[in-house]
Amino acid sequence: MNMVKIVAVPMHKEGRKFVAIFAAITIALAFVWTPLFWLGCGATVWCYYFFRDPVRVIPQQEGLVLSPADGIVSLIQDVVPSGDLGLGDTPVTRVSVFMNVFNCHVNRAPIAGVVRNITYHKGQFLNASFDKASELNERNSLMIETKSGARIGVVQIAGLVARRIVCFVKVDDSIDIGHRFGLIRFGSRLDVYLPEGVSPLVAVGQTAVAGETILADLATPGAVRTGIAQ
Template sequence: MNMLKIVAVPMHPEGRKFVAIFATITVALWLVWAPLFWIGAGVTVWCYYFFRDPVRVIPQQPGLVVSPADGVVSLIEDVVPTADLGLGEAPLTRVSVFMNVFNCHVNRAPIAGKVAHIVYHHGKFLNASLDKASEHNERNSLTIEAPDGTRIGVVQIAGLVARRIVCFVREGDALGIGHRFGLIRFGSRLDIYLPQGVSPLVSVGQTAVAGETILADLANPRQTRPGIAE
């Protein structure tokens, strides 16, 4: 791990108080027993790293859907979207991106549009990699509507370690593609519901980068990534 690259990456303001807390504990540990300082320092650097907010190069081609999160594509399946999203009862393709504690946790808008709907649902804190986490875990559901009326559902899901979902936007807010809309603390998952008939351009096990990795192309809805069967 290149420490210079970590230090050079800006930190999201949401992380400042946590880094300050860990830094204070590190000083206290040093006063108790000097060798403990290095343990505290390592945890403090990790905390800074967790809340990093790197600059991303956002694709601007019309119709693209980008990943809202860093992580691994853990699930792709056709399911009925959660009622919180208001997307109807017909099955839609859901792409799930699982974030571990080393991924960047700043969430970005998958498309440009208006935040049409936000619903926070209190629930459990199961392992976010499990399929049932979509229904049972604590979550925040957003529906983003593009200027042409196309709607994309995005669900921030708390995990086994994650205990706090942060959303920076409100209903009616306008978002550009790749704009920051939220953050989940310490490991979690995001579900993205694509419009009916739109094929994903990613596969399970692929690493996704928030704001950069293209999940689908609304202008070419049946296009698929080579190797993905329709």
């Protein structure tokens, strides 16, 4: 195992300017008080770590729906999706993955397809683990349609300290499963809306890994997985 690759994880280019700012402040602090310099060093390392962009092994089986984010599965609910997603008005299962400030924040496409809709909403910055954050917080909603016609909704939701949602794709872009499509700066959540009748293969409290953890399988929509914390 290459320890260098484990420690020196690549950083996403979106983080370069932030690391540079943290480093510049740290250097300035060295002239003020030495303990502040070391605190600044720690903050700079954390900033680099926040914007890390590790390589992931993406499952290629057709019909799999993958987690778009690293974090904890915080909510699984049947809800009526918001109209801007274009998923109809029938309740579907929503799987929420909450990211804290120590999780990797690069977001990956849960499924391959074409981006049919992107809608940005201004809003509040409530704790992203709250259920009402799906409706009240700043968010960016995407709908991806697969070649078989299945439609998946994925929503980037800003959190308590997040102040910027970044999306790298545009309407009508084709996107591969596990493809990097965006990120959210400093604590947030991703919601995935499964097609009608599709059950999740994860449980609340489970740790999810972006681009690797299987949230659902469209080939076996009725399958259900439960879990027990122990």
